[in-house]
Amino acid sequence: MKNNYSHKSVLLEEVISGLNLKEDGLYVDCTMGGAGHSLEILKKVNKGHLCCFDQDTDCIEIARKKLSSIGENFTIVKDNFRNIKKRLLELGIEKVDGVLYDLGVSSYQFDTPERGFSYNYDSYLDMRMDQENNLTAYDVVNSYDYDKLCDIFYKYGEEKFSSSIAKNIVRQREIKKIETTFELVEVIKKSIPAAVKRKEGHPAKKIFQAIRIEVNDELKAFEQSLKDSITMLEKGGRIAVISFHSLEDRICKTIFKEKVEVVIPKNVPILDKDIKREFRLVSKKPIIASEVELNLNNRAHSAKLRILEKIKQEV
Ligand SMILES: C[S@@+](CC[C@H](N)C(=O)[O-])C[C@H]1O[C@@H](n2cnc3c(N)ncnc32)[C@H](O)[C@@H]1O
Structure with a gap:
């Protein structure tokens, strides 16, 4: 701490x-x-x-x-x-x-790398506000099926490229589990067209928001x-x-x-x-x-x- x-x-x-x-x-x-x-x-x-x-x-x-x-x-x-x-x-x-x-997370939580809330720091995928909570971002990313991932990305992130991101997450984790924030950011970046990436904020912002909302309900x-x-x-x-x-x-x-x-x-x-x-x-x-x-x-x-x-x- x-x-x-x-x-x-x-x-x-x-x-x-x-x-x-x-x-x-x-x-x-x-x-x-x-x-x-x-x-x-x-x-x-x-x-x-x-x-x-x-x-x-x-x-x-x-x-x-x-x-x-x-x-x-x-x-x-x-x-x-x-x-x-x-x-x-x-x-x-x-x-x-x-x-x-x-509502939401504090700057302290967001800026503490090991809490895993931020796409700006490389850390284990955690995102729990309550450290006693069982569900982590790692569990969501590595165990939710394609439909469930699409659903939360769309509903909680209002992400246009939900389906392509979910597809690439499922493909990537079959090779190796996605363990860190930066590994997830890489998969997201690969799933979004270059022109969109250049125009709209950080490419991982909406997906990180969606996963955080899901982890903390x-x-x-x-x-x-x-x-x-x-x-x-x-x-x-x-x-x-x-x-x-x-x-x-x-x-x-x-x-x-x-x-x-x-x-x-x-x-x-x-x-x-x-x-x-x-x-x-x-x-x-x-x-x-x-x-x-x-x-x-x-x-x-x-x-x-x-x-x-x-x-x-x-x-
Ligand atoms: C934006 S910060 C609040 C900052 C505070 N108002 C201040 O001025 O310092 C939100 C805080 O609410 C807590 N929080 C968010 N959702 C919660 C929930 N469902 N139950 C209890 N605490 C929650 C977070 O852990 C975080 O510490």
Whole structure:
């Protein structure tokens, strides 16, 4: 494990103001990582409590140290956030005032070569956020059949050359197992036409994204967790989600939309102002990073923040 956990938090100010923090509130950071967001939440929630989830052992002690410098009113849960409801109930928590998701991997995870997330470093094909997880990128690449590989490359990577890449992976591993990130990059490069390779970013980007999503079951975990955390929201509470690609954003947008929309049967004479809504979107369009942040943090370019509020009904 590296000593310095470097990760620049994305949309930090927007998240802090978007969560509308109360000093005595109960908040959950589902993706603690380097505790960048958690730290700022804790500073404002000095009489409340903060629960932080992360499935990666590497960040836990570093984050604990950082948070302890602010206060002791926090709990770190080393688990997948898909278990949010179960774990919070075990802690005696039934309702929360706010939840944050800052999805994906941290810069620390991405830039630690031996974690195997990056096509820029040569390393064993790992890509697990949770080091106790059984499935690794090596297993996906060397044991999934052609159809399953095509399917995940297409669904999770939106890769046009899914079929040719899957075919070449299957052919290559019959000669010798694909063990490292660079061996995989070579197979991908061979499967994409030269003209395309010259035009569009790194040729392995989409496939690495797809394998990472599969290894960590990222989309299903997020969908399940988001649905559960909405049910635990206190009136006036908010859920903030930072997503980094269209698949995550689509899940968030769809779930939030279902909560906000009120379906009125045809021919029922009711005015919009008379409809009692349970939830509202804090901003119609997703919040994106400012020019200043974009210049300072490359990761911020693809970040989108959506916030849902459970409306406090007037009595
Ligand atoms: C983008 S980083 C968060 C960075 C953090 N907000 C900060 O400012 O330092 C995402 C973190 O969430 C964790 N993570 C991603 N998916 C998770 C899941 N399903 N359950 C628990 N932790 C998860 C990763 O291990 C990683 O540490």
